[in-house]
Amino acid sequence: MTWKYPLSDIDLGREEEQAVLSVLRTRWLSTGPVTERFEKAFSEFLGGGELIAVSSGTAALHLALSSLGLKEGDEVILPSLTFVATANAVLYHRAKPVFADIRGQEDLNISPDEIERKMTRKTKAILVMHYGGYPCNMAAILRHARSHGIPVVEDAAHAPGSVYRGRKCGTIGALGCFSFFSNKNLVTGEGGLVFTRDKTLAERVRTLRSHGMRALSWDKYRGHLSSYDVETLGYNYRTTEIQSALGCIQLKKLERNNQKRKGLVGVYREELRESPGVLIPFFRFNGDYSHHLFPILVKGGNGRPSNDLRDQLMVQLRDRGVQTSIHYPPVHLFSLYRKLFGYRSGMLPVTEEVSQGILTLPLHPRMGKADAAWIAREVKEIVGRWS
C-alpha cells in the first residue's frame, strides 16, 4: 500500500549520492577512514568523548552492556515501553531484564522511583530509553544510580540531538547508544554508535566490535600490520564506509531536521490540545529535542486509554491514507519474556494501560505543517464523533 501520509520518511539527496559514490571509488568498503571521520564528527556534535561506530543500534546496546562485564545472573533495570532490542541486549548476556514502570501518561519515560524500587544486590546496570527523543529524568536516575554505585546506559536510539539540562542525550550516563536504522532522525540504512567518556570502556567496545582484535582489517589493508592477537571473544559488528559516508552527510542535516520536526509537533499540539478523547504525552516538554515520534493517547468515555477506540482510529486513518503505528507493545508481555521469566499482565500497570491507547502519528522532515494540520483535523473529526 502506498500511503498519502507515511509514518516516516527520510531526507536523502544528491549529497548522499555523491558521498556513497566517492566511497565506492576508493574500493575500500568496510570500517576505515570514512568511519573514523564519522566518529570524529559525531563526537564533536556531542561535545567530545569516544565514539565507536557499529553495525546497528542493537549491536551498540550489546557491546555497551558487554563492556560493563554483564554476565549470567546479573540484573538490568529498564523500561518495558521500548523496542524489544533494548531488552534483547540484556538477554544476549543471559542476564535478567527487570522492567520498571513509566512515570505516567504525560511522561512515558522510565520512573526513577520505580528504578529505586527494583534495585537488588544483583543489579548491574540501569538501561534507560529516551522515548521519542524526550529525555528521561536523568538527574533523579543518576542520583539513585550513584547511591548504589551502578552505571547508567542510555538507549538514545530516538534521541540524537536531544538536550537535557545542557547536555546531549546519550552523553549523560556511562555509555550511550545510537541507532541509524532507516526510520531514525539520522539514517544510514543500518548502523549505530556507542558513546563513552571512559577510555577503558571505549577500548573494550572497540575490541569487541571486531572479534576481540585490537587491530582492524583496515590496518592490515593499508599495510600497518601483518599479524594480530585475539584477547576476548568478540563479534563482527563493524559498519561500512558506505554507511559512514551517509552518516557524515546526515549529521550535517540533523539539527535542521530536528527543528522541522519541532515545528510539526507544534502544529499537532495546537490542533489536538483541546480534543476530548486525546491526550498528548510530553506536552510540557518544550526544549531542544529530536522529536523522533509524535504519540497520542486515545481515551474512552471513562477517561482511560482505550484499546478499542485506538484500533478504530488506526483503521479510519488508514482508510484516509494516514499510516500510524504503536510504540510500543510492552516487552515484558511478549511470549519469549513471559516464558523465560514468568512475566504477566498487571506487573507494570501504567505501561500496560498506556500501551492500550497509544498511537503514533506521522512525523518526518519531508512533511509540511499543512500535512500535520490536516492529519490532526482528521483525528479530531474521527474522535469527535465518539464523544
Ligand SMILES: Cc1ncc(COP(=O)(O)O)c(C=O)c1O
Ligand atoms: C528504542 C530503540 N532501541 C534500540 C533500537 C535498535 O536499533 P537498530 O534497529 O539500529 O538495531 C531501536 C530501533 O529500532 C529503538 O527504537
